[in-house]
Amino acid sequence: MRSGHFIESYDKLVNLTDNPVKMAWSWILVLVLALAPLVLDSFWTSICATVLITAIGIIGLNLLVGTTGQISLGHSGFLAVGAYATAILTMDYQVPGIIAILLSGFIAAFFGLIVGIPSLRLKGLYLAITTMAFAIIINHVILNAEDITRGSEGFIIDPLQVFGFSFESDASIYYLSLIILVLTVLGALNLMRSHIGRAWVGIRDHDIAAKVMGINLTTYKLLAFMVSAFFAGIAGSILAFQLQYINVDNFSLLLGIEALSMIIVGGLGSISGSIVGVIFIIFLNELVRITTGIFADDGGTMSLYIHEMKGLLYGVVIVLFLRFEPDGIMGKWRDIKNYWSNWPFHH
Amino acid sequence: MLKKQTKKWLLGALCLGGVLGVTPAQAEVGVTNDTIVIGSINPLSGSPSLLGRAHWLALQVWIAEVNERGGINGRKLKLIAEDDGYVPARTRQMAKKLISKDNVFAFLGTSGSSHLLAVMPLLDKEKVPVVNTLAVNSAHFDPPHPTVFNIGATYCMEMEYAIEFAVNHLGKKDSKYVLIYQDDDYGKDTRCGYLNGVERYGVKDVGQFKYKRGQKDFSAEILKAKATGADVLISGGVVAEHAIFMKEAKKIGWDVTMIGMHAAHLPPVQALMTGADNGYYAIDYVPPLTQTDIPGVKRFMDNAQKYLDEKEYKGLNRYSLASYVGSLVMEEAIQQCGEALTRSCVVEKLESLDNFQVGGLMSGVTFGEGNRFSISGVLAVQSQPEEKVFKMVTDPKVIPVR
Numbered sequence: 001m002r003s004g005h006f007i008e009s010y011d012k013l014v015n016l017t018d019n020p021v022k023m024a025w026s027w028i029l030v031l032v033l034a035l036a037p038l039v040l041d042s043f044w045t046s047i048c049a050t051v052l053i054t055a056i057g058i059i060g061l062n063l064l065v066g067t068t069g070q071i072s073l074g075h076s077g078f079l080a081v082g083a084y085a086t087a088i089l090t091m092d093y094q095v096p097g098i099i100a101i102l103l104s105g106f107i108a109a110f111f112g113l114i115v116g117i118p119s120l121r122l123k124g125l126y127l128a129i130t131t132m133a134f135a136i137i138i139n140h141v142i143l144n145a146e147d148i149t150r151g152s153e154g155f156i157i158d159p160l161q162v163f164g165f166s167f168e169s170d171a172s173i174y175y176l177s178l179i180i181l182v183l184t185v186l187g188a189l190n191l192m193r194s195h196i197g198r199a200w201v202g203i204r205d206h207d208i209a210a211k212v213m214g215i216n217l218t219t220y221k222l223l224a225f226m227v228s229a230f231f232a233g234i235a236g237s238i239l240a241f242q243l244q245y246i247n248v249d250n251f252s253l254l255l256g257i258e259a260l261s262m263i264i265v266g267g268l269g270s271i272s273g274s275i276v277g278v279i280f281i282i283f284l285n286e287l288v289r290i291t292t293g294i295f296a297d298d299g300g301t302m303s304l305y306i307h308e309m310k311g312l313l314y315g316v317v318i319v320l321f322l323r324f325e326p327d328g329i330m331g332k333w334r335d336i337k338n339y340w341s342n343w344p345f346h347h
Numbered sequence: 348m349l350k351k352q353t354k355k356w357l358l359g360a361l362c363l364g365g366v367l368g369v370t371p372a373q374a375e376v377g378v379t380n381d382t383i384v385i386g387s388i389n390p391l392s393g394s395p396s397l398l399g400r401a402h403w404l405a406l407q408v409w410i411a412e413v414n415e416r417g418g419i420n421g422r423k424l425k426l427i428a429e430d431d432g433y434v435p436a437r438t439r440q441m442a443k444k445l446i447s448k449d450n451v452f453a454f455l456g457t458s459g460s461s462h463l464l465a466v467m468p469l470l471d472k473e474k475v476p477v478v479n480t481l482a483v484n485s486a487h488f489d490p491p492h493p494t495v496f497n498i499g500a501t502y503c504m505e506m507e508y509a510i511e512f513a514v515n516h517l518g519k520k521d522s523k524y525v526l527i528y529q530d531d532d533y534g535k536d537t538r539c540g541y542l543n544g545v546e547r548y549g550v551k552d553v554g555q556f557k558y559k560r561g562q563k564d565f566s567a568e569i570l571k572a573k574a575t576g577a578d579v580l581i582s583g584g585v586v587a588e589h590a591i592f593m594k595e596a597k598k599i600g601w602d603v604t605m606i607g608m609h610a611a612h613l614p615p616v617q618a619l620m621t622g623a624d625n626g627y628y629a630i631d632y633v634p635p636l637t638q639t640d641i642p643g644v645k646r647f648m649d650n651a652q653k654y655l656d657e658k659e660y661k662g663l664n665r666y667s668l669a670s671y672v673g674s675l676v677m678e679e680a681i682q683q684c685g686e687a688l689t690r691s692c693v694v695e696k697l698e699s700l701d702n703f704q705v706g707g708l709m710s711g712v713t714f715g716e717g718n719r720f721s722i723s724g725v726l727a728v729q730s731q732p733e734e735k736v737f738k739m740v741t742d743p744k745v746i747p748v749r
Contacts, residue, residue, distance in 0.1 A: 042447035046440060143531055143560060152531035152560070153486060154435070154461050156468070170443075243436055245465040250436045289430075308392050 005341065014193050016186075033178055037171040045170040046242075051282050052177035053238045056184045058262050058274045060231025063188060065260070066269030067197065068224035069204030070119050073256045074131030077115075077138035078229040080251035081108045082236025087155040087246055088148060097160035097167075101180075101237040108233020109226040111138075116225030120218055135253055142248045154247025157240050173242045180238065184231060188271050191227070200224055204269075261318050267330030276329045281318075288313050375689045377452025383422045383681065383688070385410075386451030388441045388458050388466075389481075391430035395459070397586070397615060398666045402456050402481055403428050404659055405670035408647065409678070411654040419681045420688070427451060431458050435465035442466040446473050453477065453693060455673050460484040460533075463495070470494055476680070476693045480673040481666065484532070485748075488720035494690070496697050498672060498712055498721045502533065502608055504746040505630040506540025506581060507547070508725045509606040512630065513579055514548045516727065516741060517604065523553040525572045527565070527592060528583030530557045537583035537608065553577050558588075569595035573603075582607035589627070590619035597623035606630065606727075612665050612737055617730050624732040628740070632723040633668040633708055635737040643706025647671050672705045676712050679703055710743055722748070 012018045017026075037045045061075050085104040089095040095103065115134045119127055142149045149155070160167040160176070167173055191197050199220045202210035211217050240246050258281065266277020292309060325332055377384040387406055389399030410424045418424060427449045429441040438458045445451045446469065453476040457463045460482040467487075470477055476494050479487060483499040513519040526541045528534035538555065545552045553575040556568045569592060572580060580596070580603045582589050589611040596603050602625075610616065611629035620627070639645040647668060651660055680696035681688060700721075702711035709723040724743025731738050 043440075043444040046443050050440070140559070151535075152461070152533070154464060156464070239436075243439055243465065244468045245435065245439070247435060247461045247465075249434060249461060252434075308396065311392060 016189055016193075030178075030182060034175075037174050042170050045174050047282065047286060049170060049174040049177050049242060051278055052174065052181045053235050053242060054259075054262070054282065055275045055278045056177070056181050056238070057232045057235030058259060058266075058278050059184050059188050059271055060228040060235070061259050062263045062266075062269065062271070062274040063191070063200070063231070064224050064228035066263055066267075066273075067192060067204060068200040068221065069207075070221060070224060071124065071128045071260075072115075072131040072225075072228070073128045073253070073260065074115065074133070074135040074138075075228075075232050075259050076251045076253060076255035077131075077135035078108045078111060078232035079236040079239065079255065080135075080138050080142065080248075081111050081229075082233030083240040083246045083251070084142065084149055084155070084236075085233065086237040086240045087157050091155065091157060096162075097241065098162050101160075101234060101241075104237035105230045105234040108236065109230040112225040112227075112229025113222055115229070116222040119221050119225060132253065132256065135251075135256055139248055139251065139253075142251075150247075152248055154245055155240075157244050157246065159244060160241040167241060173238070176241075177238055180234060184234070185271055185275075188231075192271070196220065196223065201269075263328075264326075265318065265321055265328055267328030270328075270330045273328050273330035280329060284314060284317055375452065377450045378422070378688050381418075381422055382425050383419065384425045384427060384449065384451045385677075386442075386445035386449065386454050387426060387428045387456040388431050388438055388445070388454070388462070389428060389456055390433035390458055391428070392432050394586075395433040397613065397664070398481065399430070399433075399458070400662050401664045401666040402670040404651075404655060404662055405647070405667035406455055406674060407659075408651050408654050408667075409671060409674035412650045413678065419678060420685055422688070431462060433459060433462070435462050438462040439465045439469065442469050446475060451475070452688075452690065453677060455677055456481055456670060458482075460487070463487055467492055467495070474690055474694070476677075476690055476697065478673040478677050478697070480669040483720070484536070488718075491717050491719040494694050496676070496714055496719055496721070498676065498709060499669065499723050500632040500725050500746065501540075501748075502536035503539040503543065504722070504748075505608045505632070505725050506537050506583075507543040508540075508727075508744065508746050509581055509608075509628075509630050510541065510544025510548050510550060511744075512628070512727045512741060513604070513606060514550060519579055519604070520548070520550065522579045522604075523551050523575065523577040524579045524581060525553055525575050525577035526555045526581045526583060527568050527572060528555065528557060529560055529585065529588075531560055533585065534583055537581075541581050541583075563591075565591050565595050566598075568592075569601065570599060573599060573601040578603055580605045582611065584611070586610045586613065586616060587619060589616050589629075590623070593620050593623040593625070593627060604628070609633075609665060612728050614664060614735070617732065617735060617737070620730075621732070624730055626732065627730050629728050629730070629737070630725050631665060631728055632725050632743070633665050633672070634726065634739050635728050636663060636665070636668065637736045638739050641707040643671075643708035644668065646706055647708070668708050672708050672712075675705050675708075676700065676703065710745060720748075722746075 007013050017023055057079055064070050064072055082104040085107040086100045089100040089103060090097055118130045122130055143152055167176055199215045202215050203220055207217060262277035262281045263274055265280050267273025389403045390396055391399045406426055410426050414423045431438040431441050455478055457466055463479055464486055471492055474494050479497045480499055483497045483501055487497050528537045556571055558568055582592055582605050584592060589607045593605055605627040607629050609631040612631045634641050634644055639648055651663055680693045683696040684692040698714050700712050700714050702713055704711050712721045714721055722745055724745045726743045727741045728737040729740045
């Protein structure tokens with residue numbers, strides 16, 4: 001009888017997975033996702049594309065917060081940098097869209113490096129405030145650097161063109177996001193298995209101990225900020241192509257807090273947790289919208305204030321989740337898996 | 348054999364025709380024999396819900412009124428409203444939902460200024476008629492978008508009239524003027540009107556102070572404004588800012604005449620100002636709800652009393668009247684199209700409107716080829732803190748686009 005899951009060689013340890021069933025399910029999931037736009041209407045395809053785009057940014061945030069233990073409330077700032085970099089590069093400098101996506105990631109990574117510098121001296125709440133300040137600064141720069149960013153009027157962006165094909169439809173943006181998300185997941189999983197990922201985990205668990213073991217805190221902390229910002233920048237770039245219009249209102253501070261709630265609900269330090277968290281929060285939002293819509297359509301007094309209830313319901317679900325399942329959905333999944341793997345000896 | 352093959356070809360052609368949707372009697376999106384589906388996106392949650400709810404309530408009144416009359420050309424109206432929380436990305440998502448899932452025929456309201464810009468590519472692509480009266484910005488009509496029709500006045504027009512009003516009606520030709528404005532495109536538009544007014548009426552501008560979006564404390568700006576020796580404050584506040592300016596002014600003993608733009612003409616602003624309200628003025632393009640001697644206001648308020656409950660009735664404000672004007676304009680275009688209702692017909696009829704009267708709620712509505720902005724005359728209202736109402740103090744005057 002199987003009494004646990006043991007990895008017995010280094011090769012197995014660096015493999016993405018040593019479980020063929022898991023691999024098969026992963027490919028089936030990708031296949032299902034690839035077929036989804038064929039059965040979904042334009043609205044739901046657009047919601048799913050938003051899930052995929054958000055997941056790219058959230059994986060980046062989870063690498064920083066969940067894996068490296070560096071809190072950030074300023075990821076809306078990196079998202080804004082990515083979106084505006086794409087808008088400026090494609091609309092004002094006619095840089096091809098696909099190159100602009102990559103460049104936007106690198107530009108956001110550069111800002112990540114700048115924000116990361118204070119992280120060498122700050123921890124916890126102090127770091128949270130510093131990163132939040134970054135998001136505020138970015139918002140003010142966008143509003144005031146009118147010649148570059150069009151100020152609060154915002155930017156209208158042409159659809160992404162690749163070899164004459166226009167990514168105008170929701171399905172095309174969905175497929176683009178899916179491809180980039182798959183690459184992001186593979187990249188993040190491999191990073192976590194490399195010496196970089198192990199160094200990040202070391203820093204998260206005990207930075208002084210990690211330093212004693214020879215891990216260069218400066219290099220790895222800054223790298224975590226840069227990689228995280230890179231993914232957020234890429235997400236911002238695709239978001240710009242999806243929306244075709246960006247302005248400062250799309251990157252409020254609340255977005256950074258919502259992003260943190262996604263990784264907490266999904267599971268800190270877990271790539272699949274990041275994706276599950278995004279799905280949970282975005283679809284919860286839709287579920288609340290549909291539920292409140294039922295009452296809103298009745299035309300009664302309740303319909304007047306029902307939309308205010310949305311935020312309340314949304315908040316209550318998250319609070320209850322954190323109270324009863326602080327390890328997130330992936331934590332619960334691990335518990336269930338362990339229970340059945342070790343049954344009847346689970347305790 | 349030949350006959351069988353011909354039948355097959357005919358059947359194939361019919362199927363293809365069906366798939367491509369080239370059947371001769373193709374129905375218009377959002378229109379059936381007995382209903383027309385109208386979409387609306389409003390900020391119904393969060394602090395801007397003050398605007399969105401009032402707009403949505405007016406649509407409810409209009410729909411109830413029209414449906415009780417038997418609809419337009421025999422078709423009853425159905426409203427599908429969505430909340431965007433005042434986030435442009437959400438506005439776009441909701442517009443997509445309303446267009447592709449709910450198959451709305453037209454839009455009455457697409458939230459705020461940048462929110463309409465966010466959905467503009469979608470509206471252009473889908474050719475959905477829109478009447479916008481909630482927030483008018485020059486980017487909405489310059490360059491013109493074929494299906495988007497705007498009615499009202501820009502902030503620039505309102506603020507230019509603020510100076511004219513102060514000079515001609517309050518006798519403040521020799522006064523000193525100061526402006527406090529927000530550091531964004533709204534503020535830019537406010538300042539545009541202020542500068543136009545200063546130049547046109549030759550009044551003395553003693554200072555212009557910019558504040559940051561989202562700022563809550565204005566003590567520094569008010570101190571600086573007072574130090575200029577100004578006695579007329581042109582307020583570029585958004586909503587609550589107007590009240591905060593006056594409260595700060597009272598705190599430091601600055602006796603000033605404040606003139607704000609149309610959002611100052613909201614009961615919550617008046618309520619927030621309690622104790623500091625010296626009878627401030629607001630410039631608007633719709634009259635106060637209490638001005639029932641104007642036929643349009645009376646008609647709307649009577650219907651609102653009939654179709655809304657007490658709580659809903661209390662939620663009405665100047666945005667409701669603006670929304671009602673948009674509804675009347677849309678109704679007229681649909682009416683003119685008759686039985687064969689299509690989006691292109693509505694766009695054509697909207698475009699051909701020439702001085703269409705809306706019961707004195709706004710100036711006559713006029714569009715034209717390449718003209719997607721019907722300018723409405725602006726008027727001044729004064730706060731009556733004792734009665735907690737606003738009183739119209741001037742008749743509407745059209746300020747041209749400069």
